[in-house]
Amino acid sequence: MFSKKLAAPLALVAASVIAFSGCAANEAAAPATSGGAASGLNGRLTGKGASSMSVAQTTWIAAFQTANPGVTINYSPDGSGAGREAFASGAVQYAGSDRALKDEEMGAGKFAVCAPDSNALNLPVYVSPIAIIYKVDGVTDLKLDADTTAKIFAGKITTWNDPAIAALNPGANLPSATITAVHRSDDSGTTENFTDYLAQAAPSVWNQKSAGIWPDAFPGEAAKGTAGVVGAVQSGNNTIGYADESQAGSLGKAQIKVGNEFFGPTAEAAAKLVDNATKVSGRSANDWALKLDRTAQGQYPIALVSYALVCEHYADSSVANLVKSYVGYIASDAGQKAAQAKAGNAPLSADMQAKLKTSIDSIK
Structure with missing residues (x-):
């Protein structure tokens, strides 16, 4: 206290x-x-x-x-x-x-x-915006859309040079290395908001409801708390995870495609999620x-309220x-x-x- x-x-x-x-x-x-x-x-x-x-x-x-x-x-x-x-x-x-x-x-x-x-x-x-954090050698500007993100965390995309990732990142030096996706092991509001984004924005891939506990149906490396996820991504190679943006440190932060635009986890873009809510x-x-609309245009869609x-x-x-x-x-x-x-x-x-x-x- x-x-x-x-x-x-x-x-x-x-x-x-x-x-x-x-x-x-x-x-x-x-x-x-x-x-x-x-x-x-x-x-x-x-x-x-x-x-x-x-x-x-x-x-x-x-x-x-x-x-x-x-x-x-x-x-x-x-x-x-x-x-x-x-x-x-x-x-x-x-x-x-x-x-x-x-x-x-x-x-x-x-x-x-x-x-x-x-x-x-x-x-x-x-x-607070939730950043998709990553550590991939040679990649400093990663772009993702909802379906690709969902497939990564569902274990359906397993290598960094997968065609879906390459199409979103033309010219990027994507390695053929295996992706290590890190998720929270504990009951977490961050997980509940992240999975709510996946369920809303990529329903054809993410067939689970939003939940604070990571679904057993999807694989990956588990780590306790925000510090655990950040530490696992930071200490690993070719890793990706999700965490409160303020805790991301020097890790890369993916830009997320909404409509035809890409948005990073900025305060201004995340605040619009609340304004677009009902x-x-x-x-x-x-x-x-509030009922958050993770698919509305002009906003960063992955944020915790x-x-x-x-x-x-x-x-x-x-x-x-x-x-x-x-x-x-x-x-x-x-x-x-x-x-x-x-x-x-x-x-x-x-x-x-x-x-x-x-x-x-x-x-x-």
Whole structure:
């Protein structure tokens, strides 16, 4: 767990939070509904969940606590599943999850920290591109499309000079070496989002549903966690894998074909995935569980969207005020830019920020 992990560069971030807070306080009657911090806040928040958000959460917490010295926030990056379970049981006041709660997980009375008549809200606050990473001697600019990617990870394309890869990379010096495809061995939101891309964009090849656990039907080398996949690709030869772009280091990152264009895993291209998404049907107006369209044009299609899970109505109004202010900061322009500087995530668009502010303001 961590709470006050503040480095010198965050002084500038903290200053922006304080400035943001002052503006918001002048514009709204109650700071908790302003989407910013308030210097008079006091109390403690505990969160748990997605490790993908760990660097962002460290950054957000440090900046928020600097602006609000009476507040202590702890976040344990124990994984999305652990976060969802802890939120439901009332062990934490908010959670981070690499997917929204499913319909069967939603419902009034299912969340101990919430008021008895309250449902949860799913708020997408962290977007991170997933890079297809590779290490192939002599190849520095790899291009792939959905079908070719799916065939590689399904074990149907086994050598780097396969005609399908060669057609996408004219002039490239592709070796005849065997491909080693690396996937996650653990239950992973990164895997769930990567396989969702394959299922949507290459359904004729990838005949499995999206899942956090790699399907037994497809071979490959397994490695635990993001660090494990990156390490396996880095230490091997003629390897390929998938990982959060911010963790890819010096490895090559494939460009992905969408329509007639190729896109790399940039923050700007990944953010468009959220803008092109639609809301999951049957949810309340303030719930932003999203159905991602991995085939829409003009975007990088392989990205992870992590949610803040909060209550519509908290059993304790003081907790509601803290959650509104902290999550409001996370979803604000200042919070998104602060995280990007440290975690390399894709900041939410101004339109999505405004929609989330309305939802966060509704928390009671």
